[in-house]
Amino acid sequence: MYKKLKIKLLIIFSLFLIQSKTFPQYNGNNFSLSLSASYTTTAKLFLHPNSPDIGIRNQFIPFQDILSYSSQLRYRISEPVILGLRVEYVSKSVSGRNLQNPFYIVDDGFKVIPVELTVYYFLPFSTGDFKFYMGGGFGIYIGEQTRKFGDVEISNVKRDFAFGLQVETGMDYMIWNFLSAKFEMRFRDPEFEVKSKYDNEIVHYKGRTIKVSNEPFDSKVNINGITFTLGLVYQFDI
Numbered sequence: 001m002y003k004k005l006k007i008k009l010l011i012i013f014s015l016f017l018i019q020s021k022t023f024p025q026y027n028g029n030n031f032s033l034s035l036s037a038s039y040t041t042t043a044k045l046f047l048h049p050n051s052p053d054i055g056i057r058n059q060f061i062p063f064q065d066i067l068s069y070s071s072q073l074r075y076r077i078s079e080p081v082i083l084g085l086r087v088e089y090v091s092k093s094v095s096g097r098n099l100q101n102p103f104y105i106v107d108d109g110f111k112v113i114p115v116e117l118t119v120y121y122f123l124p125f126s127t128g129d130f131k132f133y134m135g136g137g138f139g140i141y142i143g144e145q146t147r148k149f150g151d152v153e154i155s156n157v158k159r160d161f162a163f164g165l166q167v168e169t170g171m172d173y174m175i176w177n178f179l180s181a182k183f184e185m186r187f188r189d190p191e192f193e194v195k196s197k198y199d200n201e202i203v204h205y206k207g208r209t210i211k212v213s214n215e216p217f218d219s220k221v222n223i224n225g226i227t228f229t230l231g232l233v234y235q236f237d238i
Helices: 002-018
Strands: 031-046 060-076 081-096 106-122 130-149 152-159 162-174 179-188 191-198 202-205 208-211 217-222 226-236
Touching: 031 081, 031 106, 031 179, 060 106, 060 226, 081 130, 106 162, 130 191, 130 217, 152 202, 162 191
Parallel strands: none
Antiparallel strands: 031 060, 031 217, 031 226, 060 081, 081 106, 106 130, 130 152, 130 162, 152 191, 162 179, 179 226, 191 217, 202 208
């Protein structure tokens, strides 16, 4: 569903670019810097992504209500078109039993740093106080799996960069000439695989001593939910 919606938004965004008109934005300021907090609805952690058994391969740990923080620099290329570069930090963990550890409670999670480049088009019905826009672009996603089992954690042996498209729509409300508040809704679907291993073969868990394998294991993270963002934007020129 999200992928189809992303395609539709990209098509609409492209049509707006083709039919763009000139209108004033941000009182002539060419740059802006924002600090934001985001809420992502869902993500998944697949513990056996390369299993030949499709049932095991498709089992995952679900994550909900994921909070993240970001900063974005935007530069106005022309009156209606702005280029934005965003860096974000996303992390989440949950406690429970899973297929790899059916008898013990572990903390499983992930950390991701998305770096996203976006082209924004400001919609013609924007006003002096309300700036409406749509955007589309691509992102690079650098991530890792996290796990804490008793007094032992895991470290990543290998991790790959993930690449993906993202589209968004949003609105800036001008508080003053140099400061605005923004609200955005973003659609993306990054997915990356990592190879991890336990830092120690001996785990101390609730007074017990447990031996675990030190062999590397594969996992996959997929952030497939909708992201909602609130932030403050400082407008300036150089």
